[in-house]
Amino acid sequence: PLATRAGMEILAQGGNAFDAAVAVSAALSVVEPYSSGIGGGGLWLLHRASDGFDTLVDGREYAPGAASATMYQDKDGNVIPRASMDGPLSSAIPGMPAALVYMAKKYGRLGLARDLAPAIKLARDGFPLDQRFHDRLVGKQALLQRWPAATAVVLDQGQVPAVGWLLKQPDLADTLELLAKQGDAGFYQGKRAQQMVDGVRAAGGIWTLDDLRQYKVVERKPLTGDYHGMHVVSAPPPSSGGVVLIEILNILSGYDLAHADPVQRIHYVTEAMRYAYHDRADYLGDPDFVQMPLRLLMSPDYAAGLRATILPDRATPSSALTSVSMPQLGNNTTHYSVLDKDGNRVSGTVTVNFSFGSCFMAPGTGVVLNDEMDDFSSKAGVPNGYGLVGNSANAIAPHKRPLSSMTPSFLETRDGIAILGTPGGSRIISMVLLGSLDFFDGGDARSIVSLPRYHHQYLPDVLEYEDGAFTDAQVAALQKMSYTLADHGHWGNMQAITWDYKTGKVTAAADPRGIGTGEVH
Ligand code: DON
Numbered sequence: 001p002l003a004t005r006a007g008m009e010i011l012a013q014g015g016n017a018f019d020a021a022v023a024v025s026a027a028l029s030v031v032e033p034y035s036s037g038i039g040g041g042g043l044w045l046l047h048r049a050s051d052g053f054d055t056l057v058d059g060r061e062y063a064p065g066a067a068s069a070t071m072y073q074d075k076d077g078n079v080i081p082r083a084s085m086d087g088p089l090s091s092a093i094p095g096m097p098a099a100l101v102y103m104a105k106k107y108g109r110l111g112l113a114r115d116l117a118p119a120i121k122l123a124r125d126g127f128p129l130d131q132r133f134h135d136r137l138v139g140k141q142a143l144l145q146r147w148p149a150a151t152a153v154v155l156d157q158g159q160v161p162a163v164g165w166l167l168k169q170p171d172l173a174d175t176l177e178l179l180a181k182q183g184d185a186g187f188y189q190g191k192r193a194q195q196m197v198d199g200v201r202a203a204g205g206i207w208t209l210d211d212l213r214q215y216k217v218v219e220r221k222p223l224t225g226d227y228h229g230m231h232v233v234s235a236p237p238p239s240s241g242g243v244v245l246i247e248i249l250n251i252l253s254g255y256d257l258a259h260a261d262p263v264q265r266i267h268y269v270t271e272a273m274r275y276a277y278h279d280r281a282d283y284l285g286d287p288d289f290v291q292m293p294l295r296l297l298m299s300p301d302y303a304a305g306l307r308a309t310i311l312p313d314r315a316t317p318s319s320a321l322t323s324v325s326m327p328q329l330g331n332n333t334t335h336y337s338v339l340d341k342d343g344n345r346v347s348g349t350v351t352v353n354f355s356f357g358s359c360f361m362a363p364g365t366g367v368v369l370n371d372e373m374d375d376f377s378s379k380a381g382v383p384n385g386y387g388l389v390g391n392s393a394n395a396i397a398p399h400k401r402p403l404s405s406m407t408p409s410f411l412e413t414r415d416g417i418a419i420l421g422t423p424g425g426s427r428i429i430s431m432v433l434l435g436s437l438d439f440f441d442g443g444d445a446r447s448i449v450s451l452p453r454y455h456h457q458y459l460p461d462v463l464e465y466e467d468g469a470f471t472d473a474q475v476a477a478l479q480k481m482s483y484t485l486a487d488h489g490h491w492g493n494m495q496a497i498t499w500d501y502k503t504g505k506v507t508a509a510a511d512p513r514g515i516g517t518g519e520v521h
Helices: 002-012 017-031 096-106 112-125 131-144 148-154 170-182 184-188 190-202 209-214 241-252 262-283 300-308 427-440 445-450 472-480
Strands: 041-048 053-059 218-220 223-227 230-234 334-339 345-351 409-413 416-420 463-465 485-487 495-500 506-510
Touching: 002 017, 002 112, 002 334, 017 041, 017 096, 017 112, 017 170, 017 334, 017 345, 041 096, 041 230, 041 409, 053 096, 096 112, 096 170, 096 184, 112 170, 131 148, 148 170, 170 184, 170 190, 184 190, 184 209, 190 209, 223 241, 230 241, 230 427, 241 262, 241 300, 241 409, 241 427, 262 427, 262 472, 334 416, 334 495, 334 506, 345 409, 345 416, 409 427, 416 427, 416 445, 427 445, 445 495, 445 506, 472 485
Parallel strands: 463 485
Antiparallel strands: 041 053, 041 345, 053 218, 223 230, 230 409, 334 345, 409 416, 416 495, 495 506
């Protein structure tokens, strides 16, 4: 809610959606550092109303220059558990600060300093610790306690503070202020860069000043697709999100889902997820490093070929495609959607990866560093923290971006638009898919974010569903079709906006599974 407020404040000051996105991202660094922040990265899908221009600002982290394909393996070639997740060796070079500078300058109206002001104030004055933040601290207390700077900022004498405790982050306020005053140089060069490199290296990391200095935001052309006339705009590589989403929709457009009974519909959707996530594992990585058959993967003919192999009444075993274990449930990362009065839009997904990222903070910086290195494939075929497998396309290399699942998206029909996205690691894409199908069926933002969810990612070969998403009869019917099912509680934290052209109504909704708020003025 405090980040939403920061965005609304900037809109009220005459800022556009892009200014608001900068303000929200920066505020999230302060109020939700377990999910996203300037020590991490993000992907921002922008729509400029004046000329209809769509673009993706890629502020994804990249690997340090001393990183290597086998850096998380022991001398026998086994992946060292958690090496790519804990401490500064798991941190890639942050992209968010550069992205905020870039967006404010190129697309915003108010200037970086005004956009960052609400976040700086929140960091300096503090805010009362909420229940969600408290619970995340409990979850990561032991890891945070390993690093004195992190301990000093988010713990109270080494212990998790009570809900309501005033959390002040003066170092983070200073870091944001340096960014506001000096732009990129405030973070990627000079004093803060030196502190980060010194802190990271003293704790076993491999960052260099050059790694920071050379980081660059890349603007990329979004991917587009079509589902029965609904125009889909989504994130290109280094995210797998758009490719997988569009591939699934292409497969599904050959079915009459509107008239399929619910079990039949779940079956087709799941099979399409399986095939597309399989292609993710096989082909996708950083476009600056690997060549990918994107046109093929997103072509309707290719989808038709896959569809022809799907039986109407039986699950395809994933082992028939090509092997691996259970993903860990993730609940970090943040998504937000912004629409301003001129029709400019931002769909932004921002992350430090797992809860509190690496849990590491370099002394004096106030910045929680990400553990995005785990989004690479540490070894071909060995699952990462989300159970995702990959091969050389997503192997670690110096200054390469790890493959993401973040899927900030726009949907456009004759009747209106939707802006949507969510955290959830590998489940992001399937959530955005289900949200897209719901919008197609007439759902508004509230319906899209509340929808019960299910997910299949090829490996493990398990159809996961939220409590209550399937009836007992549906579970039985799916088991009869040879599905292995797992009830996984709840996941995701979707933030969506819909605008119905016919009624003029704008709906902004936050996922009931989280603590977010949607505001319309
Ligand atoms: O870029 C990615 O795909 C992941 N780093 C996102 C992590 C995430 O969504 C964590 N939330 N559960």
